[in-house]
Amino acid sequence: MEVSCKEFRVLGRAFFRTKNGLIAKGEGILHDAPVSIYEFGRRRQDILTQIDTKDQLLFFRRLVSDNLDVNIVGTVSPCLDVFDRNGFVGACVAVSLDNRKHPRIQDWGRLGAVLAHGANELSRDTLQKPLHDWCSSLTIEGEDSRFNWRVPRGHTLYMHREQGMTARDVLRSMQVVAQRYGGNQYPTILVLEHALEGFESYSLGSPEVRDDVKKMEMLQEDRMLRSNQQPVTPDPDHGRSTLNFSSIRTTEDTPSNQDLLAMVEVLTEQDRTMSRQIGHLEQEVERLQVLIRGRGKKNPTMQGQSGPMVAPHNNNLDMRNKGSLRVIWLITFLIVVVLFVAGVVYFL
């Protein structure tokens, strides 16, 4: 199921293209980023110079900086630069890491609509347009910030889609491959429209990828079941919590210990949202407490007193406590007197 870009929040987005050199325009965490992070090769042996200009390749790339690592997911197509040299043009969005160390189950399949919007905007004048032309309702988390991004050293992993795979299938499959092989080993994954003769690429429709996709969905489902939550449909106000489950668990699909461990580790977005809401409520309670104390300070009846300030109702409570003590003492005293009198009468 495709969703509108309004329903998926991302950390940044960018357009890039080769013109007189590689240039880019980005916002969010991709604001003013080094252009080298959008490099896809311009030499004759590079794959982008060998495919049709109408072809659009999907890609994953890991970006690292001194204090943050993220993934970018996007689309890129070949084109010529102003000197009629080989080049490329593309659009991408930045999303947070999604692995066991930083658990956050996302669904890249949901990026299909966003990237389709971006791809439609790709043209020779791409960078002349404001970024919100791409998708005016796309919400970028956080403000524009400059990071010294770089791509880790490594090779590109080439994959190709199989006939019948939708954009969503491709993105989800690329996600599981990126989780397994991406990052430092293969910082870039490029997905070709189809296998090319004489060029080695790996199929996104291979059994092991399909298996991994299934397992990822299983993890998501299991986590949801443990949380006693039903799969949610896209929520325009909270797109990040959206997960869509297509697989039904069978006995054969019983997860391994490793998977169970992962399940324990993985937090769904719903949990994170709930934690945030609880956090907000706690903050609200603290704020109210501070406010109440503040009012106590300002209470004119307490002005001029020395020592710790006590609110009036607390004072009343003390008075009540003192009254109770007196009653207890009186009863005890009476019992002692009665016992004493009884003792005297007995001996007499």
Added chain:
Amino acid sequence: MQDKASLGGPRHTLERIKAKPKVGLSVQEVEEKTAGNYVFSFGFPGSGKTTFQWMLMNYLLNEGPFRVEIDIPNRAQGDDWEGREIINTWKSQWIEGRFPDPNESGEQDVREVHLSVTTTSGKRLATEFSFLEMSGELLQQVIPTEGAPPALAPLLNAYLSNPHLKFCIVLLLSPDVEENDQLFASFISYLKKYFPSMLEKASLAVIVSKPDESLRRLNEHRSSDGKSFTKFDADALRAYTNKFCGETYQIWQDWKSPDKTLLSPLSLGQIEQIDGEPRLVEANFNHIEQIFYWLFKQFNGKEPGPTFLQKVLGGLNWK
């Protein structure tokens, strides 16, 4: 997730995917260099940095009276064959007249080609030098922008800060770009500020690429005295540089030693469009030869040329 060992299936299984280590330059390795001569080509993307080096190698290997050896350096990750690979790629391009591809823009894509050059006629001379293959995108970061001070990649800074290295800075002035002066002046300011000792030893060449186009542009805009030029001679070259790259021209004029400066056009030869692609159908090595002689002199102290005896015998054709 499944164990890797349990993966199977038809031919292209993911099990086979294994990353190969990439042999490349590291900052530490550059810092530890104890000697070296470097041609540092500088300019915007598309200004002709790679084309200049491509033409220089074409001259050295195919035209000039030199024997050239391309070194295969030993690096931490293994032997680095990338220099050899670059030259091999260029060799087929020279034959077909195809121009070199643009460089990739990452710091990890900077590649060093080290050459040992010996004369085969005239004076018996030898020198060693290296050039760096890198993108203009990396270099243009030296222009300060709003909120961002000028910066060069750590690897390039490592080269510039190494006191044992000697540089010939070659500024490629392309008529296709308006902001050449901003880039070159920013670069020299950057060097003055952060690497003054490197600048003390460095030589400076300003190379104007595409002379025909530059001449047309000069006549369109006219020089300050309104003079028009029929050919791109020394006067036109100075007028062009002064007109379109004033601050750089001033820097060139004020360079501490005239022997360490060069102002030259670079004509490659006859270029034709074949199959929608520009091709060098007839190479002209006159300019690149003069530029190389100057470079050779900067590194060796002597310029290639006829021996004393050859001069006495009137041997102008000493090559």
